[in-house]
Amino acid sequence: MKGFILDADVVSSLAAPRRDGLEKFIAWLEQRDREALIFLSVSRRNSRNPQRHRAAAAQGCHGKGATARVPTLEIWLTGLRAGYADRILELDVKAAEASGKIEARTLAPGRGAGMADSMVAGIAKAHGLVVVTHNIKHFRPLGISDVSPPKAAIR
DSSP: OOEEEEOHHHHHHHHSSOOTTOHHHHHHHHHHHHTTOEEEEOOOOSTTOHHHHHHHHHHHHHOTTGGGGHHHHHHHHHHHHHHTGGGEEOOOHHHHHHHHHHHHHHHTTTOOOOHHHHHHHHHHHHHTEEEEOSOHHHHGGGTSOEEOHHHHTTO
């Protein structure tokens, strides 16, 4: 294992003004970050309409009616991109091939993983990373290593 990749739901939970119950996970995350073991992924959704994408990202981080927080979120995201510039992984050829195989394997029995989860799983597989996610049930059928934030905190 080379490290951990944070699913978007974990990143969003860290952006929330209230992070109740995440104290141990944040301490674990900070330690792994000092060891350069934390990675983020990039997926481009809605690239033709960046305002809509920003609003969706803000809503995901702050809940209903969060579009008023878009400026604050953009500042946070800018800092996140700067801090992780060398550890933001894109969907390259190797990861795309892994994603395609993962998605095909889940479609066959009729459990379609969805493109976003398949992409994160493919990036994780291509780089030997464990996915840290609040949505374990989404990733477990994909055949990759995954862990929830509370379980990561006791590793």
